Each structure stands twice: as structure tokens, then as C-alpha cells.
Amino acid sequence: MEPVSLFDLATRQSQWLAVRQTAIAGNIANVNTPGYTANDVEPFDKVLDRTSVSLSATQEGHLGFGATNAGLTTKPQEFDGVLMPSKNTVVMENELMKAGEVRRSFELNTAIVKAFHSMLMTVTKA
Amino acid sequence: MDALTAALKVAASGLGAQSERLRVVSENLANAQSTGNTAGADPYQRKTISFTSELDRTSGVSLVEVSSIERDPSAFPMEFQPGNVAADERGYVKTPNVNVLIEMADMSEANRSYEANLQVIKQARDLISMTIDLMRN
Amino acid sequence: MIGGIGSIHFKPSVGATEQGAELFQGNAIAGAKDVGETSFSEALSQAATKTVNNLESAETLSIEALKGNADTRQVVDAVMSAQQTLQAAVAIRDKIVSAYLEVSRMSI
Numbered sequence: 001m002e003p004v005s006l007f008d009l010a011t012r013q014s015q016w017l018a019v020r021q022t023a024i025a026g027n028i029a030n031v032n033t034p035g036y037t038a039n040d041v042e043p044f045d046k047v048l049d050r051t052s053v054s055l056s057a058t059q060e061g062h063l064g065f066g067a068t069n070a071g072l073t074t075k076p077q078e079f080d081g082v083l084m085p086s087k088n089t090v091v092m093e094n095e096l097m098k099a100g101e102v103r104r105s106f107e108l109n110t111a112i113v114k115a116f117h118s119m120l121m122t123v124t125k126a
Numbered sequence: 127m128d129a130l131t132a133a134l135k136v137a138a139s140g141l142g143a144q145s146e147r148l149r150v151v152s153e154n155l156a157n158a159q160s161t162g163n164t165a166g167a168d169p170y171q172r173k174t175i176s177f178t179s180e181l182d183r184t185s186g187v188s189l190v191e192v193s194s195i196e197r198d199p200s201a202f203p204m205e206f207q208p209g210n211v212a213a214d215e216r217g218y219v220k221t222p223n224v225n226v227l228i229e230m231a232d233m234s235e236a237n238r239s240y241e242a243n244l245q246v247i248k249q250a251r252d253l254i255s256m257t258i259d260l261m262r263n
Numbered sequence: 264m265i266g267g268i269g270s271i272h273f274k275p276s277v278g279a280t281e282q283g284a285e286l287f288q289g290n291a292i293a294g295a296k297d298v299g300e301t302s303f304s305e306a307l308s309q310a311a312t313k314t315v316n317n318l319e320s321a322e323t324l325s326i327e328a329l330k331g332n333a334d335t336r337q338v339v340d341a342v343m344s345a346q347q348t349l350q351a352a353v354a355i356r357d358k359i360v361s362a363y364l365e366v367s368r369m370s371i
Binding site: 105109116118 | 318321322325326328329330331335338339342345346349350353
């Protein structure tokens with residue numbers, strides 16, 4: 001669903017970032033769990049391109065965080081490194097780097113929203 | 127439950143699991159020299175911990191839990207200490223199957239994972255704060 | 264009768280902030296006006312156009328940034344200058360309104 005306004009797009013991105021943060025948290029918490037495969041969300045532009053929003057929360061692999069986040073799924077990622085005997089595919093350094101990216105994007109997102117919101121408020125003030 | 131709160135929950139479960147692991151490691155280290163009390167008795171047996179991930183219904187995330195704490199079945203190294211109360215008829219004492227170097231490495235791993243989980247908690251908490259701050263002028 | 268605001272002539276450098284002055288500069292109006300003097304309504308429309316342009320470019324850049332395709336510093340600069348011109352435009356708007364009201368209250 002193509003977002004129509006700046007605020008719409010910002011909300012979509014912050015939802016996507018929050019789901020990604022949860023996937024990263026799950027990966028870091030399960031870094032020593034045998035047989036665990038690392039999860040991640042699909043890229044943001046693919047989320048934007050999708051024209052239909054599915055509300056099904058019954059499919060395995062869906063993280064259902066309420067109707068607004070429906071359609072934002074986390075999937076186990078393909079692993080092309082050396083597989084440990086424990087079959088755990090979490091690489092801690094990558095997860096920490098992704099967490100840093102999430103943080104930076106989130107800060108930019110909230111700063112943009114705050115700036116445009118205050119501009120709207122300026123204009124509509126008496 | 128919204129995504130960021132779920133992130134806090136799973137990171138908290140990670141903290142719990144890693145601190146259990148640290149507890150087991152420190153127990154092993156503390157008892158690395160603990161031999162038995164009677165002749166030919168078994169010494170302290172090394173403990174091992176294993177994790178599993180459980181899908182949590184309310185938040186939809188895989189929390190990590192301690193699945194079991196087992197005893198390491200590997201053999202006890204024998205040391206020649208005829209004066210020891212636990213020495214058998216040939217003077218050998220069974221010593222714990224704890225390798226201090228392995229335990230130390232495990233401990234620094236557990237610390238690293240603990241710190242990473244803590245970072246996740248801080249970040250999730252900060253992101254929630256940033257969202258709420260949008261409302262403040 | 265109070266004359267239309269458009270008939271007032273306006274010198275751009277009079278007592279404006281830097282951003283306010285910038286709003287009224289640029290595009291010299293050709294025709295029977297002296298250099299450096301534009302009619303008030305034209306100056307106002309210039310200011311409005313510039314504000315709207317700044318806002319549009321800030322919005323476009325922000326949308327690109329949210330999609331992940333923009334340079335952070337450019338976005339920040341664009342948004343800040345949009346905020347500045349908007350603030351100046353709103354201040355001028357308020358001044359104009361209150362000045363008009365004051366003039367309308369004058370006894371003849």
C-alpha cells in the first residue's frame with residue numbers, strides 16, 4: 001500500500017523498525033540456543049511495494065503485533081557462513097550492527113516527524 | 127503487545143538465561159578442587175547448562191529458557207595424592223572433571239552475551255522514549 | 264476608504280530578519296518600479312512561493328530519507344531552512360494582520 005503522506009510513510013517505517021528491533025532482540029537472546037536460526041524482517045522497500053496487506057496471523061513465522069503491524073513478517077534468514085555444530089546461525093556482531101542501524105533510522109524518523117509536526121503547529125497557531 | 131515491548135521481554139529472558147549460565151560456571155569454578163570425603167569417593171561433577179527457545183503466545187516472540195542443567199558425564203582425572211582422605215588403595219584421588227580454562231572462556235562468553243542483551247534492553251527502552259517524546263513540545 | 268494593500272510600496276531591507284529579508288529579495292520585478300522597490304503584494308507572493316518551495320523540497324527529501332536513499336545532512340539542512348522560512352512567513356503574516364486591524368480601527 002503506497003503511503004500517501006510523509007506522516008504515513010514515517011509511521012510505516014517506525015512500525016517496520018520496531019518489528020526489526022524485536023527480531024534482533026530475539027536473535028541476541030537466543031545466541032546460545034541450539035538449532036536456532038536467525039530471523040529478520042524483509043527489506044522496507046519490499047514492504048512498501050506490496051499492494052495488499054494480509055491480516056492472517058495464523059501462518060507460522062508471522063509475528064502478530066496487532067492489526068496495524070499485520071503484513072510485517074519476520075522470516076528465518078538464509079545462512080551462508082560456517083555452520084556451528086549447535087546449528088545456531090546467530091552472528092552477534094551482525095546483530096549489534098543491525099541494532100545500531102535501527103537506532104539511527106529511528107532517531108531520524110522521529111526527528112523528521114517532530115520537525116514537520118512543529119511546522120504544522122506553527123502555521124495553525126493563532 | 128506492541129513490538130518494542132516484546133523486544134524488551136525477549137531481551138529480559140536472554141538476561142535471565144545468561145545469568146543462570148554464569149551461575150553454573152561460577153559453581154564449577156568454585157568447586158574445581160573439591161574432592162570427595164571418603165576413600166574412593168566421587169568428587170564434584172561438572173555441571174552443564176542448555177538453552178531452548180519457547181514461543182511466547184502473548185508477545186509472539188521466541189523467549190529463551192534454560193531447558194536443563196545436566197551433569198557432565200566425562201571421566202574424573204586421577205591424581206596421585208596418598209595423603210588425601212579420598213585416596214583409594216593405590217593412593218589415587220579422583221579430581222573434578224572441571225577444566226578451569228574452559229570455564230573461564232565460558233564465563234567471558236556469558237558476560238559478552240549478557241552485555242549484548244543489556245544493550246538491547248537499553249535501546250528498546252530509548253526507542254520507546256523517543257516515540258513518547260514526539261508528543262512533547 | 265482604506266486602499267488595497269497592494270498599492271503600498273515596500274523596500275525589502277527595512278527592519279527584517281535575515282530570513283525575512285531573504286524572503287523578499289530575489290526576482291526583481293521589471294516595469295515601472297525603482298530598483299530595490301517592489302510592491303507589497305508582489306513581495307508577499309514571492310515570500311509565499313519561496314516558503315512553499317522550501318517546504319516541498321524538505322518534504323521530498325524527508326520522504327527519500329525515510330526510504331533510506333538520502334544524505335542525512337542534506338535532509339537536516341532542508342528541514343531547518345524550511346522551518347526558518349516558515350517561521351518568518353508566519354511572523355510576517357501575523358504582523359500584517361495586526362497592522363491591518365490597527366489601520367481599520369483608525370478614526371477618519
